[in-house]
Amino acid sequence: MMSGKGVSLILKSVSLNYKRPVTYPDTLLIGHKPHVVREGDNTQFGCKAIIYSYSQQKVVTTSDSMLVWYDYDRLCKTEPDERILNVLKRRMRP
Template sequence: MDDFIKQYPIYTEIPVAWGEMDALQHVNNVVYFRYFESARIDFFNQINLFSELQTANIGPVLADNHARYKRPVTYPDTLLVGVTISDVQSDRFMMHYTAFSQAQQAVTTLGSSLVVMFDFKTGKKSKLTGKLLDSLKSHEKQV
């Protein structure tokens, strides 16, 4: 687990709930997108991305979302979902998620999202501000 935390200094701890398991007695595949969402929101809060939404009415929307399931997860467990950023452009970036099971001491799921900045006033995509662009680039990792 220490190696995971060194590799992913930005991560979110998520306890697995009993109700997230399906009839096959493992966490249902759609639940991972909620886990990724929680990690994404944590990351956005850390870089103050939501202050843009409040001041300029510009914020992130998902253009694409993927998950790759490597190992089933069951209750009880706690996942650490690490976040990295790549492919930062003027109006978009990729987020990568790695879910690590504390019970299994192994990576269970990988995911990614293409995030595009959106102007909620005009209904069109928007550029990242210089401040956000710099912040994202400081977290960017080559994948």
Template sequence: MAPVKFKTQLEASSYHAPGGGELYKPLRESIVKLALEQGYDEATMMEHGVIWADDQDPWGHIKNHGFPHFASACNFRLFESFEEHLKDKFQDLMKVRGIGVIVKSSTCEIKRPVTYPDSIIVANRIDEVRPDRYHVTTTMWSLRQQLPVAESTGWIVFFDYSKGKPANLIEAGGVFVNLHAAISEKAKVANEKRAQWEAKNPKKSRGAKL
């Protein structure tokens, strides 16, 4: 889908309306479909509607630290998805009692400027899983541009706060083994979908960037 123009400013900011705005519905559906084809996780996706007074720098672009903020919010939703597998241990993870999570490293590449009015779809894809950590890619798409505008990557470590060291989920046993198996399968499926999509979409056809 090509970049979209609206007739009025009010239409262009209608993503703020209850339900996300009818005019933005096909734009939203297009990006979600694209993200799913690339192996991103639908259950933990989020949307951030750009707020003109809060999100922009003096040049009218989303602030540099805005994109990492959006990525962190989406990754928190990924942590919340662990509840299904951790059961009664989930609140311990969220409140850093025993085994929890910690960000080891994170990078953010800004691919294209984004200005108000616009709304951003943010989605995670787990790329690699080890016994004590996983690597995640978090990509952000502009609904109006219909293109990726930023991408964050990094390692998340499972950390035993009671022992002060990384936690091997397999050795921890119980529900932690279940979580490790689940995210490993998620990564496997994501990588398969990503490889299929990249084979059909050479880099030169994916749009220019900064």
């Protein structure tokens, strides 16, 4: 856990928009959807998320984050292999 190996993701940035307070006990449903940030740049992608409260029956938080494919062996950003990239791109469709 303390030292990465191979190619994986690293969190570049995240923004959160808290809409309502959440208190214990509650059950939250968190949904993510990846999105293209810059066409043709396969080294990074965005990920929008919503957090839904079952007890309030409302969305309580939204977020947008930037993830970068990172090669922990070479210590630099990189592109994922084609198979992973194809799966991710299918999920980015509207």
